[in-house]
Amino acid sequence: MSIRMQVRNVWIGQLCLRLVLVSLLFTVVAGCAPATTQSVNQATPTPLIEATQPVVLTTPTVPVEATLPSGWGTYTNQGQCGFAISHPVNMEIDGESNGTNSWILRHTITEPTGIDPNFVYISVIPDDFQGGPGVIYNYDPAETEFLLNMQVGESGSLREGTNLADMVPWFTHTRLPDTTLSNQTAQTYENTQPWEFPAGTKEIRYYLKANGCTYLIGGYMATVDSSEPRAIGQELFDEIIATFQVNP
Numbered sequence: 739m740s741i742r743m744q745v746r747n748v749w750i751g752q753l754c755l756r757l758v759l760v761s762l763l764f765t766v767v768a769g770c771a772p773a774t775t776q777s778v779n780q781a782t783p784t785p786l787i788e789a790t791q792p793v794v795l796t797t798p799t800v801p802v803e804a805t806l807p808s809g810w811g812t813y814t815n816q817g818q819c820g821f822a823i824s825h826p827v828n829m830e831i832d833g834e835s836n837g838t839n840s841w842i843l844r845h846t847i848t849e850p851t852g853i854d855p856n857f858v859y860i861s862v863i864p865d866d867f868q869g870g871p872g873v874i875y876n877y878d879p880a881e882t883e884f885l886l887n888m889q890v891g892e893s894g895s896l897r898e899g900t901n902l903a904d905m906v907p908w909f910t911h912t913r914l915p916d917t918t919l920s921n922q923t924a925q926t927y928e929n930t931q932p933w934e935f936p937a938g939t940k941e942i943r944y945y946l947k948a949n950g951c952t953y954l955i956g957g958y959m960a961t962v963d964s965s966e967p968r969a970i971g972q973e974l975f976d977e978i979i980a981t982f983q984v985n986p
Contacts, residue, residue, distance in 0.1 A: 860982075938960060948984045
């Protein structure tokens with residue numbers, strides 16, 4: 739082999755060695771380089787919102803238990819539309835003269851003069867009752883339907899639209915908020931100027947449905963001070979009405 743060829747082989751061998759060393763160097767450098775980490779975005783989880791149905795808070799009608807005053811008596815009527823009501827000892831209850839479905843509670847006096855200015859009445863109307871106006875006290879089928887269809891706060895006259903239009907003021911009723919009687923809801927009405935009663939008289943009436951009957955409970959009371967021994971004021975009226983119970 740010539741000297742030129744030997745020199746060439748030596749040069750080629752050195753070149754290959756250098757390439758190997760350079761490759762190893764890059765490998766070591768790459769291995770020693772700090773590792774690059776990808777940033778992790780930690781998303782805050784969105785809290786779950788639970789869907790809830792709207793809550794309707796209804797206030798139940800809480801019946802007011804009447805405390806019977808000392809010395810009061812209680813009248814009880816049996817039958818399908820039976821009831822009980824209590825009253826002071828100086829008052830009496832009897833059947834209304836125009837039917838067996840009405841009762842009047844009034845003061846007892848030895849020498850009554852004229853009509854009673856104030857009294858409490860109870861009328862019961864069975865669902866199958868077929869009679870017309872005048873058979874049961876203060877009951878007229880058409881007038882009852884008219885009143886029961888009124889909304890709370892609404893006023894209307896039982897004579898409006900009739901040939902007795904001049905009597906409208908004395909037969910005007912306003913529906914008041916419902917009242918609880920005998921643990922049941924009763925529609926309530928007020929007439930501040932009832933027909934043929936003294937000035938200052940007010941009528942309150944209640945309609946209550948139970949036992950297949952409509953109970954019409956009401957009364958005429960004095961709204962002003964009166965020396966009349968048969969007067970019934972608002973306080974006494976409320977105490978009497980609070981004792982009303984429908985027979986179970």
